[in-house]
Amino acid sequence: MHTDTERCVRAVQSKDARFDGWFYTAVVTTRIYCRPSCPVVPPKAENMTFYPSAAACQQAGFRACKRCRPDSSPGSPEWNQRADLVARAMRLIGDGVVDRDGVPGLADRLGYSPRQIERQLLAELGAGPLALARAQRAQTARLLIETTALPMAEIAFAAGFSSIRTFNDTVREVFALAPGELRARAPKQPGTPPTGAAGGVLSLRLPFRAPLNPDNLFGHLIATAVPGVEEWRDGAYRRTLSLPHGHGVVAFTPHPDHIGCRLSLTDLRDLTIAISRCRRMLDLDADPAAVDDRLRTDPLLAPLVDKAPGRRVPRTVDEAEFAVRAVLGQQVSTAAARTHAARLVTAHGRPVEDPEGGLTHLFPTPRELAALDPDSLALPRSRRSTLTSLVRHLADGSIGLGVESDWDEARARLTELPGFGPWTVEVIAMRALGDPDAFLPSDLGIRRSARELGLPHTPAALTARAAAWRPWRAYAVQYLWATDDHPINSIPE
Incomplete structure (x- = not known):
């Protein structure tokens, strides 16, 4: 643009x-x-x-x-609505890959040479991967300078800088202020004392493009919350995070002009990736004007959009976790899916301490689940086979669902697994891969809503009608689901 x-x-x-x-x-x-x-x-x-x-x-x-x-400012919507090389590279840079593994590590994750990636990023963004990662480090540094009382040396390394000198030079160059001057000018927020240690709590404001309707976004996360991993407490959705250098706990509170975010991390080096994953889960970089304008072109969808504009697609902080939960949720109620997931968490998840609430575990990784005994699962035999096959392929890397994934390739790999029909593949594409055009025409709730609105309600006919909603069919799913009286569509009082 x-x-x-x-x-x-x-x-x-x-x-x-x-x-x-x-x-x-x-x-x-x-x-x-x-x-x-x-x-x-x-x-x-x-x-x-x-x-x-x-x-x-x-x-x-x-x-x-x-x-x-x-x-x-909110990130560009481009990186969450595209699956080409530049978009995948930007998602990985946001995930801190360049800081951890350098440009060669970024290139290895994408399957291209460093020169190819550099050339394409320069052509579209005017900066290469090192400059983009440096800008991200500068933003992380300012966040820590302004919201914590940590010593500058700790902030420098937590933000990903290799030396104090580089940290000082970058802050001065980007913000025209020395780190100490930046801290002195920081606006003081009443009721949020500065954090003085790495184990403390950071209070952040996550911006978004208005409008944002929190009902389905938080309603869905709360209604499907796995006990021990997620909870709704004191007006905030809370969950545990598994991060490269440790773990964390995040609490989100919706406000009219921002999402309040309280982060507790065992290692501050994970701050950038934690914020990136949290923004992605809440779909905060979406462009609601573009989405809603397209969906309003359908006269039967327009009243739903006008009634409650700005719906987001609730996503995930861990793609493999969501895929496992999608399998556990096949052909069962929301409550049953939560029960199955809670059993897995209790048996195989790593324990964590949560002084502020009732979070007890991290969701188990595919490697931790790869050794589970299928007979221990209270699931039909076919579902056990589906789950163990998925976990095995995620653990050995033959199926990748990370932010660098090619959406079409991931769909094709999932479809090859036993027990993976169109619904499971598309719900993973929508909420784990983040494809804004993922669509669930066979979903019973979608078909029921379509029938009530006068839309075609058979999968083939609804898919044909939905061609006009592209590339935002995942958002159309949120508006259609919202016509149903289900806990996923509202925030508890």
């Missing part, structure tokens, strides 16, 4: 927050870059230039605006 100068200028002049994260405005006279909705008086059009990423702005010598904090 950054190449459409006229459209970008209009967005900046109208301070349109819908375009935050889509592009960045660099002002050539001040050498500052902003988000489109920056509250300052817009510069003259001839003094604006536009970039597709904060990293590209920084690489061109611009520093972040102190007013609108463009580096903390």
Whole structure:
């Protein structure tokens, strides 16, 4: 979008927050870059230039605006609605792969050469993988500087910098302030004392593009919550996180203009990846205007969209976990699926301590489940075979569902497994892989809703009608499910 100068200028002049994260405005006279909705008086059009990423702005010598904090705007929706090389690379960079494994590790995960990845990222984003990872480290560093009382040396290494000097130089270059000055200028939030140790709690505000309807998003997560791994407590959805350097607990509270996020991590090096996974689970980088505008073109869907716009697709923080839970949920009630999952967690999950609530375990990994005795599962024999086959393929890597996955290839691999029909494959594509166009025409709730609305209700006919909803059919599923009186569609009082 950054190449459409006229459209970008209009967005900046109208301070349109819908375009935050889509592009960045660099002002050539001040050498500052902003988000489109920056509250300052817009510069003259001839003094604006536009970039597709904060990293590209920084690489061109611009520093972040102190007013609108463009580096903390919602991420581009592009990376969660596409499955090409650039989108998959961006998801991996957001997951901290470059910081942990370098560019060669990124290339290995994607199956391309470092040069190919560098070339494509430069062409589309104006910055290579190292610059993009550096911009992400700078944002993580600012977050820790402003919200904790940790020593700067600890922050430097927690944010992924290799040395204190590199940390200091990057912060000064990106924000035009030394780390100490950045901390002194940080807005103080009442009731949230600064964290002084790695084991403390970080209180964050996760931004999103409005509107956001929390009912189905949190309702679904709460209604399907696995005891010990997830819970609804004191107005917040809480769950455990398995992370590269340790584990964590996150609590989400919906607010009109942001999602409150409280993170407790055993190792602060996991902060970037934890935030990335949390945003992905809540679908916070979606573009609701684009989604809802497309779905409104169907006169039978339009009233549902107008009644409660901004529905998101509830996703997951762990793709393998969701795939296992999808199998456990085949042809059983939500309550039965939770019971089966809880038994797996108790028997095979790693215990954790949760001083603030009732979380007790991490969900077991495929490797931890690979050794389970099928006869110990209180499931039909065919379902046991399906589960053990899935776990085996996830554990040995022959099926990958990570953020770098090719959606079509993953679907094909899952379809080859015993017991994997279209419903199971598509629900994994929708909620684990994150495909915004995943569709469930055979789902009983969808067919019932379609019949009540006057839509075709046989799978073939509904699929044909839904062609006009592409590429947002996963969001259409959320609107159709919302017509049913089910706990997944509301947040408990």
